[in-house]
Amino acid sequence: MRFVIAGGSGHLGTLLARARSAAGDEVVVLSRAPQPAPWRVVAWDARAVGPWASELDGAGAVVNLAGRSVNCRYTAANRRAIVDSRVESTRAIGEAIGRAAIPPALWLQMSTATIYAHRYDAANDETSGIIGGSEPGAPEAWRFSIEVASAWEHAVDEVPVPRTRTVKLRTAVVMSPESGSLFDILLRLVRFGLGGRSGDGRQYVSWIHDADFVRASDWIVRHDALTGPVNLAAPEPLPNRAFMRALRRAWGISIGLPSPGWMLEIGARALGTESELVLKSRFVVPGETRGERLHVRFSAVERRRGRPVRALAARPRCAATGGYLTSAAGCSAVTSIVGADGSAIFTKSGTTSPGGMIASVGTVR
Numbered sequence: 001m002r003f004v005i006a007g008g009s010g011h012l013g014t015l016l017a018r019a020r021s022a023a024g025d026e027v028v029v030l031s032r033a034p035q036p037a038p039w040r041v042v043a044w045d046a047r048a049v050g051p052w053a054s055e056l057d058g059a060g061a062v063v064n065l066a067g068r069s070v071n072c073r074y075t076a077a078n079r080r081a082i083v084d085s086r087v088e089s090t091r092a093i094g095e096a097i098g099r100a101a102i103p104p105a106l107w108l109q110m111s112t113a114t115i116y117a118h119r120y121d122a123a124n125d126e127t128s129g130i131i132g133g134s135e136p137g138a139p140e141a142w143r144f145s146i147e148v149a150s151a152w153e154h155a156v157d158e159v160p161v162p163r164t165r166t167v168k169l170r171t172a173v174v175m176s177p178e179s180g181s182l183f184d185i186l187l188r189l190v191r192f193g194l195g196g197r198s199g200d201g202r203q204y205v206s207w208i209h210d211a212d213f214v215r216a217s218d219w220i221v222r223h224d225a226l227t228g229p230v231n232l233a234a235p236e237p238l239p240n241r242a243f244m245r246a247l248r249r250a251w252g253i254s255i256g257l258p259s260p261g262w263m264l265e266i267g268a269r270a271l272g273t274e275s276e277l278v279l280k281s282r283f284v285v286p287g288e289t290r291g292e293r294l295h296v297r298f299s300a301v302e303r304r305r306g307r308p309v310r311a312l313a314a315r316p317r318c319a320a321t322g323g324y325l326t327s328a329a330g331c332s333a334v335t336s337i338v339g340a341d342g343s344a345i346f347t348k349s350g351t352t353s354p355g356g357m358i359a360s361v362g363t364v365r
Contacts, residue, residue, distance in 0.1 A: 001060025004104070006030040006093055007046065011178045012213065013065050019214045028055045046089040053096035056104055061221055063108035064093045067152070071181075071273050074141050086152045094159035103164045106221060109156050113172040113206055113233060113284040115149035118142060120202055123237070125287030126170070126229050141276050153229070165227055167220055172206040172233035172284050174213055182277055183207075187247060195248045195256030198264060201241030203281035206233045231286045240278070 003020040005013050008029035017039055021027045027039035030052055034041040044052040046066045056062055066089035068081045090109060097103045116124035117132035124130060132138070133146040153168050173182045189195050208216070216232050238246070248256050259267070261279060268275040 002026045002028060002055070002058065004028045004030065004055050004059050004062040006044070006062065006064040007066025007089065008063075009033065009035065009041070010065065011176055012174060012210065015210055015214050016063065016065075016217060019218065023218075025060070028059075030055070044092075046085065047092060048088075049092055049096050049099065053099065056093075056096050057100040058102040059104040061106040061108060062093060062097070062104045063110070063217065064090060065110045066090075067110065070145070070148075071277070073269070073272055074144055074274055079144060083148055083151055086148065087155045090152060090155035091158060094156065094161060097161045097164050098159050103161060105165060105224075107156075107161065107164050107166045108217060108220065109153075109166065109168050111153050111168045111170045111229070112145075112149045113170045113231060113282055114145050114280070115153070115170060116282070116284055118203075118281045119283055120204070120281055123204075123283050123285040124231075125285050126231055127287055129231075129284070139276070141274055142280055145276060145280075165224060167227060168229045169217075170229050170231045170284070171213065172208050172231070172237075172282060174210050175207050176210040185271075185273070185277065186244065187251070189259060190244070190247045190251050190253060190256060193253070193255070193257055194259050195244050195251075195253060196258035197241040197244055198259050198278045199240070199261045201239060201244070201258070203240050203279060204237045204283035205240055205243045206237040206282040206284040208232050208234050231284055233284045233286050235285055237283060237285065 003016075003025045005016055005020075005027065007013060008017055009031040013029060017027045017029055017037070021039055029037065029039060029041045030044040030046075031041050032044065032046055034043050042052050042055055044050060066085060068078075068085040070082060072078045072082075074082075093107065093109070097107060113124075115131055117130040118135050118138055119130065122128075131146070131150070133143050133150075135142075156166060156168060175181070175183045178184065186195075186198075189198070212234065213232060220226055220230065244256060248254065261275065264275045264278055268277075
């Protein structure tokens with residue numbers, strides 16, 4: 001089938017394109033700055049319906065990943081760009097689907113698990129989750145993020161597409177080796193000796209490995225009864241305190257100074273980002289894709305002394321040189337960085353996924 005990826009020139013889009021191409025699909029990427037690729041890349045402006053819309057006619061699926069990065073300070077200009085890039089591109093995709101003579105069977109629309117409330121008491125799934133924005137004491141920047149997520153999803157519903165199944169991907173933090181990702185930010189704190197708890201350490205870190213993001217997308221394509229919002233997240237989120245402990249042990253650092261909220265705010269300003277990315281509790285679990293229906297590869301995979309070990313495959317490191325790698329190429333001794341609540345899982349060797357992530361899990365030592 002033809003698989004169209006709007007805003008697909010980034011890390012996630014490339015992973016999806018590679019996977020669908022390997023499966024034998026005709027892949028078309030819509031990009032504002034087309035570059036040579038193993039699949040067709042078609043120009044679009046991510047704002048209005050244009051000649052690119054013909055690619056959707058007769059397509060099996062379209063996934064829209066377009067949207068300006070939120071890894072920035074929330075200035076007035078950046079806020080406009082964050083909202084407009086999401087809403088305008090989503091409206092354009094919806095209008096193109098509505099005009100198609102043979103509309104795509106499936107529209108996968110990127111969203112975010114940040115839409116849920118900051119909370120510690122219970123996890124948010126698609127059925128019982130609480131949409132955020134009214135939490136007492138929540139900073140204004142956090143409310144802005146929820147307004148963005150709500151506007152993003154509302155744009156999906158503005159244009160009726162009765163012949164197309166629509167799924168909103170409420171995606172947790174995608175753990176990837178990309179510079180500027182949340183994992184990259186947290187690992188920097190560890191490397192600089194600041195890998196203790198962030199804030200009070202109670203806030204939950206919900207995440208999904210980038211390989212599991214691709215697998216979940218494929219699973220949704222194949223399950224044609226699934227519609228509406230779907231949480232893409234590993235089923236066992238960790239509190240920040242435990243998550244940071246896992247990163248320290250995996251990186252071989254026993255001590256990490258805690259980073260109080262005021263320090264993180266100063267650091268966020270210096271890095272040109274927002275402390276919300278670290279301090280907000282994202283307590284999100286999958287409901288529609290839970291359990292045996294979708295096997296999330298990077299989840300609870302081992303036990304040690306009766307405690308669950310949460311495995312998080314992360315960016316590879318060369319055991320011989322200590323170098324921080326984007327892939328295992330050129331290093332014969334790769335140690336995977338894998339998280340656990342008080343333990344660590346390692347592999348002495350293993351293959352890496354296309355994004356440069358360790359794709360095999362070893363045994364607990």
